[in-house]
Amino acid sequence: MEKELGFNGKQDIEAYGIAAFNAKCRESVTRQTGRLFALAAEVTRAIFRRPFQFREFVEQFWFIASVTILPAALVSIPFGAVIALQVGSLTQQLGAQSFTGGASVLAVIQQASPLIVALLIAGAGGSAICADLGSRKIREELDAMEVMGVSPVQRLVVPRVLATMSVAVLLNGMVSVVGTLGGYFFNIILQGGTPGAYLSSFSALAQLPDLYISELKALIFGFIAGIVAAYRGLNPRGGPKGVGDAVNQSVVITFMLLFFVNMVMTGLYLQIVPPKGG
Numbered sequence: 001m002e003k004e005l006g007f008n009g010k011q012d013i014e015a016y017g018i019a020a021f022n023a024k025c026r027e028s029v030t031r032q033t034g035r036l037f038a039l040a041a042e043v044t045r046a047i048f049r050r051p052f053q054f055r056e057f058v059e060q061f062w063f064i065a066s067v068t069i070l071p072a073a074l075v076s077i078p079f080g081a082v083i084a085l086q087v088g089s090l091t092q093q094l095g096a097q098s099f100t101g102g103a104s105v106l107a108v109i110q111q112a113s114p115l116i117v118a119l120l121i122a123g124a125g126g127s128a129i130c131a132d133l134g135s136r137k138i139r140e141e142l143d144a145m146e147v148m149g150v151s152p153v154q155r156l157v158v159p160r161v162l163a164t165m166s167v168a169v170l171l172n173g174m175v176s177v178v179g180t181l182g183g184y185f186f187n188i189i190l191q192g193g194t195p196g197a198y199l200s201s202f203s204a205l206a207q208l209p210d211l212y213i214s215e216l217k218a219l220i221f222g223f224i225a226g227i228v229a230a231y232r233g234l235n236p237r238g239g240p241k242g243v244g245d246a247v248n249q250s251v252v253i254t255f256m257l258l259f260f261v262n263m264v265m266t267g268l269y270l271q272i273v274p275p276k277g278g
Contacts, residue, residue, distance in 0.1 A: 040227045043161050046154040053159045060163035064125035065171070072120050072171055076179040079112045084183030085190065102205030104187065108179040109214050115262060117171045118221035121164055122254040126229035129160050130250040133233025134243035142234070152234070161226035168222030169215055176214065209273045217265055221258055228254045
């Protein structure tokens with residue numbers, strides 16, 4: 001941390017003082033945040049420019065999908081089961097077993113499914129994107145592209161970000177279905193629920209905006225995962241070891257942003273969209 005901020009050890013910290021060191025830290029965080037948002041704006045503008053790297057997009061889409069489909073399906077089953085069992089136990093205590101299906105399915109669709117998809121894409125696809133761009137950066141391939149007049153953002157970053165967004169949206173539908181089926185199975189088999197009550201409560205509480213907000217979350221989460229991974233990959237420090245550190249940082253930063261954005265979007269959705277029958 002000290003070297004990244006321009007300090008060369010304890011002597012410099014003592015010379016500048018703790019207050020100056022803390023100010024330097026705050027300045028660095030502010031600068032890094034600004035650069036991250038600047039990259040997001042640049043990628044958004046470059047999406048509509050030509051030429052579009054369609055082949056690169058297809059390759060990245062296939063790679064990210066191949067490394068996330070099976071883990072997402074396997075993770076969504078226990079997620080749906082845990083939610084169904086917990087909600088079912090709570091509704092039994094309250095004497096409202098007929099609402100088990102609707103409550104558990106809404107929890108899976110609105111909250112669990114987008115987060116599962118985003119975490120897997122950030123952990124599997126995002127780390128690979130960060131490592132790829134970081135290795136290109138330390139080999140000075142990106143500098144060579146800029147010398148030749150080729151924009152690394154439009155050539156490499158835009159296809160990867162679009163790939164993460166596309167996979168997130170499509171994978172979110174699969175996780176919602178698998179998680180819902182898992183919750184249905186465990187509620188019927190282990191808790192003695194009835195299929196009719198499960199389905200009727202879901203139809204009574206669910207509405208199309210619940211699916212819309214789930215897909216919108218997946219789209220935004222995929223964009224965040226791709227942007228953070230690309231930013232850390234474009235700015236590694238300290239050679240190959242710095243690339244590994246950048247990969248770890250990209251995953252951690254993405255997780256923190258995802259949970260914060262999910263909280264904000266959930267709060268706005270619950271305030272804007274009235275509940276069904278409300």
